[in-house]
Each structure stands twice: as structure tokens, then as C-alpha cells.
Amino acid sequence: MDAHITPGDVGGTVRAPPSKSYTHRAILAAGYSDGAVVRSPLDSADTRATARAVEAFGGTVDRDPDAEASGGTDEVAFAIDGFAGDPAVPADVIDCANSGTTTRLVAGAAGLANGGTVLTGDASLRSRPQGPLLDALEQLGARADSTRGNGQAPLVVFGPISGGDVAIPGDVSSQYITALLLAGAASDEGITIDLTTDLKSAPYVDITLEVLADFGVDAGPIGSDTAAGADGFRVAGGQRYAPDDGTYTVPGDFSSISYLAAAGAVAAAPDDAVTVRGAVESAQGDTAIVDVLERMGADVEWDRADATIHARRSDLSGVEVDVGDTPDLLPTIAALGAVADGETRIVNCEHVRYKETDRVSAMVEELSAMGASVTEDPDTLTIHGGESDLHGATVDGRGDHRLVMALSVAALVADGETTVQGAEHVDVSFPDFFRTLADLGVDVDLG
Numbered sequence: 001m002d003a004h005i006t007p008g009d010v011g012g013t014v015r016a017p018p019s020k021s022y023t024h025r026a027i028l029a030a031g032y033s034d035g036a037v038v039r040s041p042l043d044s045a046d047t048r049a050t051a052r053a054v055e056a057f058g059g060t061v062d063r064d065p066d067a068e069a070s071g072g073t074d075e076v077a078f079a080i081d082g083f084a085g086d087p088a089v090p091a092d093v094i095d096c097a098n099s100g101t102t103t104r105l106v107a108g109a110a111g112l113a114n115g116g117t118v119l120t121g122d123a124s125l126r127s128r129p130q131g132p133l134l135d136a137l138e139q140l141g142a143r144a145d146s147t148r149g150n151g152q153a154p155l156v157v158f159g160p161i162s163g164g165d166v167a168i169p170g171d172v173s174s175q176y177i178t179a180l181l182l183a184g185a186a187s188d189e190g191i192t193i194d195l196t197t198d199l200k201s202a203p204y205v206d207i208t209l210e211v212l213a214d215f216g217v218d219a220g221p222i223g224s225d226t227a228a229g230a231d232g233f234r235v236a237g238g239q240r241y242a243p244d245d246g247t248y249t250v251p252g253d254f255s256s257i258s259y260l261a262a263a264g265a266v267a268a269a270p271d272d273a274v275t276v277r278g279a280v281e282s283a284q285g286d287t288a289i290v291d292v293l294e295r296m297g298a299d300v301e302w303d304r305a306d307a308t309i310h311a312r313r314s315d316l317s318g319v320e321v322d323v324g325d326t327p328d329l330l331p332t333i334a335a336l337g338a339v340a341d342g343e344t345r346i347v348n349c350e351h352v353r354y355k356e357t358d359r360v361s362a363m364v365e366e367l368s369a370m371g372a373s374v375t376e377d378p379d380t381l382t383i384h385g386g387e388s389d390l391h392g393a394t395v396d397g398r399g400d401h402r403l404v405m406a407l408s409v410a411a412l413v414a415d416g417e418t419t420v421q422g423a424e425h426v427d428v429s430f431p432d433f434f435r436t437l438a439d440l441g442v443d444v445d446l447g
């Protein structure tokens with residue numbers, strides 16, 4: 001599906017979708033428990049993959065937004081029956097679709113099963129690195145293979161592990177650490193994780209620790225108060241997952257909010273603003289988008305008490321942004337850089353090449369097609385911005401939801417219509433993205 005976007009002003013109030021990262025963890029944590037209700041979950045292609053995995057391990061996920069689970073309101077909730085820390089051997093291959101988070105977190109759970117679990121997914125997923133996690137599972141006594149021997153899915157994991165010590169790099173994906181922490185709590189002995197490199201994407205491990213705490217599970221960093229700067233992590237075994245009152249509520253998604261706030265900053269009508277509700281404080285590193293926008297000169301305000309963000313149009317200037325902690329903001333910041341005056345340098349971004357696409361190269365090529373001047377080094381993306389340079393074009397979302405959304409933001413201020421190919425891929429993290437843009441007044445034609 002293509003999205004044809006006509007440039008124009010935006011304004012109005014919209015709601016942020018629920019967090020993808022929190023929803024994955026909450027579904028799987030509920031799976032590890034005897035059962036729990038997850039309120040306000042993100043219902044998207046990626047989170048459905050995690051729900052399928054919980055069912056493959058013997059749980060059930062009732063996605064019916066039905067009265068009982070949601071406490072009699074029309075709020076959406078998932079009612080989940082867990083596998084109580086003891087995953088069954090799946091009867092079939094688990095299809096993780098496009099979701100790296102599902103693949104890694106579920107590979108960890110597979111380590112606890114008394115038999116084999118096969119994990120696969122789409123072509124993008126099957127090109128992403130899993131080697132360090134397979135190696136960690138082997139250190140814990142599992143057999144963990146990539147069928148092609150290239151460290152990529154399809155993966156086959158044979159458990160059970162009972163816990164122990166692992167050494168693992170932290171600079172490829174923090175999701176390996178999350179996987180080991182979630183599984184370690186349900187293992188007999190617990191898991192101690194020694195980081196052999198600095199940790200990238202550290203706030204995602206803080207999200208994990210926050211969700212674990214909310215499910216009554218004790219785990220923490222070694223040598224630091226938070227994941228950033230930690231030498232490693234420790235989770236004791238034999239713990240029971242059980243959230244207070246049997247329910248867990250998912251906060252809004254700041255990666256998704258980044259597109260809406262950016263849209264306001266580049267295209268809000270004079271005397272109007274984009275207002276985003278659901279901007280609840282949490283451990284999400286991507287709240288940094290507010291600071292990035294402010295540094296670029298945007299008129300943006302996060303009313304934390306009201307969980308609301310207001311973004312008005314302003315002239316933006318280029319800045320340097322380190323995305324070591326916030327890889328998912330790279331496409332948004334690159335689009336903002338293409339609109340801003342002067343140079344925007346996105347540094348510490350090598351790990352952003354291991355996502356659904358190599359997002360560094362992809363943003364260079366697609367923004368260049370819109371007339372921006374963009375260059376890359378292995379670890380840096382540089383945009384030589386200036387709104388007047390951007391023109392409408394046909395750009396390829398490359399099956400990557402974040403490319404589709406970031407390019408749609410750039411399209412709001414390009415000269416002429418932009419066609420973003422593969423628009424349906426927003427289903428991965430923000431299924432209502434184009435409806436939300438239309439609610440903000442964007443002239444978008446899906447066809």
C-alpha cells in the first residue's frame with residue numbers, strides 16, 4: 001500500500017498508542033505468571049507475535065476487548081493465562097514475523113522448555129543478529145543454533161537451562177539482556193550477566209527492570225543504579241511473576257510520539273499545535289525526543305502532570321544527537337534534520353544498522369531522494385538540512401515501520417506530493433498512524 005501525502009499544516013489533539021516495548025514485556029511476563037490482565041496493550045503485528053509465543057508455550061491470550069478483562073469499561077485489555085514459569089515445548093514453529101523483540105525474548109523463554117523450540121520470521125527478521133544470545137544460552141547449558149550457521153534465524157533452542165553465569169556483549173542488542181533477565185527469574189538458579197562491552201540501548205533494560213518490579217520480580221544492575229554504566233545484571237531464580245491486583249497497565253509509546261511531536265514542530269498551523277495525550281512518564285529513553293526538539297529550537301512542552309505534549313511550529317536548527325540509548329529515534333531525528341537549517345549529526349548509531357533495515361543507510365538514500373543532502377560513516381549520520389531543499393518524491397519504506405513514519409513527517413513540508421511505499425508496515429508498532437495523521441488534518445490518500 002502507498003501513502004500519498006500532500007504537504008500542509010497540521011493541528012489538533014491525538015492520543016499516543018500504547019508502548020510496544022512495555023506491551024511485549026507485559027504479555028510475556030503475564031505468560032511467565034499464573035495469569036494476569038494487561039490493560040491498554042498495543043495490539044499490533046509485533047505484539048501479536050509475542051502473544052502467539054505465549055500460546056505456543058501453553059498460555060492463552062484473550063485479545064477480546066471485552067467487559068470482563070477491562071473491568072467493565074470499553075478500555076482494551078488482554079486477559080492472559082500464563083504457563084507459570086514452565087513453558088511447554090511448542091507444538092509448532094513460532095513465527096516472530098518482523099519482531100526482533102519477540103525473537104530475542106522468546107528465545108530466552110525457550111531455554112527453559114524441556115525440548116526444542118524453533119523460531120523464525122520474515123526476511124528482515126531472518127537477517128538480524130542473534131549470535132550473542134545463542135552463545136549465552138549455550139553458556140547456560142542449552143543447545144542453541146542458527147539453522148544456517150550464520151547467527152540468524154531460523155533458530156533452534158533446546159532447553160532446559162537451570163541458570164548460571166553468562167558473559168555477553170552489550171553493543172549489538174539490549175534485547176539479549178532483557179531475554180536473559182525475564183527467563184532467569186523463572187530458572188532454578190537465576191542468571192548473572194557479565195557485560196563484555198558497553199551497553200547500547202540501555203534504557204530498554206531499565207524498561208525491563210521496571211516491568212519485572214511491577215510483576216513482583218527482583219532483578220538489577222551490578223555496579224550502577226541503572227542499566228547505563230552497569231557492569232552486568234543479576235536476577236535470582238525461583239521467582240514468581242505476579243503483578244499487584246493481577247493487572248498491569250501499559251504507558252504511551254514515546255517512539256510513536258516522536259513522529260507526532262515532530263509533525264507539530266515542522267508543520268503545525270500558525271496559532272495551532274499538535275497535542276499528544278498519553279505521554280506518561282516511564283523508563284523510556286525515547287522521551288529524549290522532547291529534549292532533542294527543544295535543542296533544535298522547537299516550541300515543545302511536556303506537561304508531565306497531564307501526560308500531554310504540545311508541539312508548535314518553529315524554525316529548527318541542526319544539532320548533534322547521540323542515539324546510543326535511543327536507536328529508534330534515528331529516523332525521526334534524520335527527518336527533522338532534513339527540515340532544520342544547518343547540520344544535524346546523529347552519532348553513536350552503528351547499532352541502528354541492525355534493525356528492520358539498516359536505518360542509517362536507508363535514511364541517507366530515502367531523504368536524498370527527497371532532495372536532502374545526507375552522508376554517513378559507520379557510526380554517524382550527517383544531514384545538511386534546509387526545508388527549501390526538500391521536494392516530494394516516491395520513497396520506499398523498505399518494509400520498515402519507522403522509515404514509513406519518519407518519511408511521512410518529512411513529506412509534510414516537502415514541495416509537492418510524496419508517495420511513501422509500503423505504508424501498511426506501520427501495523428508493526430502504530431497501526432493507526434495514518435488515521436492519526438488524518439485527524440491532525442493531513443491530506444493523506446492510502447491506495
Ligand SMILES: O=C(O)C1=C[C@@H](OP(=O)(O)O)[C@@H](O)[C@H](O)C1
Nearest residue numbers: 021101173174175201204327328
Ligand atoms: O527491548 C526493546 O523493546 C527494544 C530495544 C531496542 O533494540 P536493541 O536493544 O536491539 O537496540 C529497540 O531498538 C527496539 O525497538 C525495542
Ligand SMILES: C=C(OP(=O)(O)O)C(=O)O
Nearest residue numbers: 098099100101328355356
Ligand atoms: C527495532 C525495532 O523493533 P524490534 O527490534 O522489536 O524489531 C523497532 O521497533 O524499531
